[in-house]
Amino acid sequence: MKKRIVILGLIFIILLGLSFGSSLKVKNDETIYVLLDYDGKIKRMDLVNWIEVQGQGNFKVVKDAKYIKNPDLYSEGVKMDFTGDKLSFYGNVKEVKNIYYKAEVNKKLPLEFKITYKYNGKVSNPKEFLGKSGNLDIEVYIKPLEDIPFRIVMSTEFSSDDFILRNPEDFMVMVLGKTVRVTGFTYPIPDAKMTLSLRSNKLKVPDITFTALPSLPPVDLSMGQKLKEFYNGLDGFLMLNQAHQKILKGILDGLEKNTPSVPxxxxxxxxxxxxxxxxxxxxxxxxxxxxxxxxxxxxxxxxxxxxxxxxxxxxxxxxxxxxxxxxxxxxxxxxxxxxxxxxxxxxxxxxxxxxxxxxxxxxxxxxxxxxxxxxxGGEIEGKKLPGLVDVEKDMKKAKDTLKKNVDELEKGEKKLKDWENKLKDYTFIGKVEGASSTVRFYFKLKEMK
Structure with a gap:
């Protein structure tokens, strides 16, 4: 009898391990929606969190929730427990279980927006130009508040009956019938400015969306090592140059001392x-x-x-x-x-x-x-040529410049490595234990007319 109880206990422990074991795969996808006022200040900020659980059996997902307020669950067959700084979800998964919830956010954003309007070249308040005819420049200044790189995508669309785009060279433009779609992107490192220039007989501010994704800038450092090798090789070039100078000076000294003279x-x-x-x-x-x-x-x-x-x-x-x-x-x-x-x-x-x-x-x-x-140096056949002495001076200047560039390159490499480490499973609201994470921000400037 005791032996049977022990066997049943072992089976229960194994089943429990299967239900809550590490065989479950969890993904944490955070989307932060931010509604901007006309000047770029925050009017409202919400979180939509999608947590995907893959595997078989019972699960418990725990999320750091110290920046969350008033969460609302939108998934059936899942229980939610909001206690203190933890948000927990319980349920059973057969292959895939999607958990959706919405919450308010009480955390400072990693990006700051400032929006300025120029009506016919003069800084203006929307009330001063809405419904009027003329030129409108919407200038958006973006500044990071954390040491995290972001790729910012600015997008809007409008009818060609409403607006004429005055700076199409600054954007990717797609025309579908009378609908004009405008897209541009930037990396605010250390900050960025984007301008949308429009002309209209009846001005308004179109819907504009800014999508911010934590992302490394597209910097190609593949030439870095070659630049370092070239910098290190300059010492050899300088030594060779100096050796040639020594040889030429020796020949010239010999000519001066032994110059044939006719009695x-x-x-x-x-x-x-x-x-x-x-x-x-x-x-x-x-x-x-x-x-x-x-x-x-x-x-x-x-x-x-x-x-x-x-x-x-x-x-x-x-x-x-x-x-x-x-x-x-x-x-x-x-x-x-x-x-x-x-x-x-x-x-x-x-x-x-x-x-x-x-x-x-x-x-x-x-x-x-x-x-x-x-x-x-001198002139040969009408061409001015630098001498080895001048070349040496230029090479030393170039070496000093290259040294600064190499130093900056090394700082850049270190910074990119630091950013890469920060972006690994980066979360804005909070981590989910044992999960890989993705974060995106949507900033919305609503239409004003």
Whole structure:
């Protein structure tokens, strides 16, 4: 008997575990409806809460309800218990059970609205323009009161007989017959302003709805890592730039210390050689005429020796015969001419050398100018180019700017991560134990005419 009781007790505990166990899946969906006054202040705020229970068996759902007042249940087969700061629901589920209730809310909203009207460019109260003709700008200023990102969708529709939309570029516009649907969205980070510009012969304020969803902004940080890598790589670029500067400065120093210079003697060498060449040719020509001059002298000595017994004239004739023979056999004139020709060749080579040296010096100067341009910047073929020194300065400025951007990027990444953690199962009214949550806000500005 005792054994049977123990078995029955175990079965009861198992069944109880199935009824209230973790096999049930619960979703908590909160929608907060806010009715706005003409200036954006809150007139009324209500909660419509949909709780979905999936599974089999009995359930108990408990919600944090410290911001709830006067809840009304709209689901059959569910019991509600509102005690203290807890709102509890009991029932039985077969696959899916939907729980709907409505309640008033006594919690401050996470968003603040301020609505301003400009009639023909002047700030006005609706009473001053309703029913009149002209231009109307409805300016909506939205500011978050909590560190939670929201995507705000502004939507309205009106008849094309009533209004002309003056700023269609700021919205997505759909025209269905005479009905004009206008939709725009923004992220109030840190705040936002949306303007609806209308024209009418009989002005009114159309129904406008603002849907606010807790949502991360569409920020693409995929390039963040590449930006960081590029920033870190700038050090390498700077070192490479500095190394190139060092090399160029070394080359320029070498050119300045070892710049070839042409001695003054070398500059005048071609002219000196030309002078010696002319002298050599002059001597050569004179030597060619010398035998004729000497022959006249020889004939004179010969006649004196033959017509006289003077031994001196005979000795002079013998000497003259030796000289005559020497002069006739001598090639000194041609030798000197060859020397002149050699000097001429040397003069030609020296002039060529001077031309080559001038060209080389000009090339070296051009090379030095080019190196200076590469180093300090300048103009090449009409184009102004920065030098490595300027590039280094610009790179350092760019690095400082990038450092600020990287710092801001890291702050942004941290902020997005923080928001992501806050948005996990975010609830406005209160959590449901063991449930995933979704929250949306509807702000309504009712038509005024």
């Amino acid at each position: 003054q003697e070398f500059l005048t060498l071609p002219f000196i050689l030309l002078s010696y060449q002319n002298k050599a040719y002059f001597i050569s020509e004179n030597l060619k005429t010398y035998p004729k001059s000497f022959n006249n002298l020889y004939e004179f000595i010969k006649s004196k020796a033959e017509n006289s017994n003077d031994e001196d004239w005979k000795k002079a004739l013998d000497l003259a015969n030796d000289v005559k023979k020497e002069v006739e056999e001598n090639t000194l004139s041609e030798d000197i001419k060859k020397i002149g020709d050699f000097i001429g060749d040397l003069n030609f080579q020296s002039r060529k050398a001077m031309d080559l040296l001038s060209t080389s010096l000009e090339g070296l100067q051009k090379m030095e100018d080019l190196l200076n341009t590469m180093l300090y």
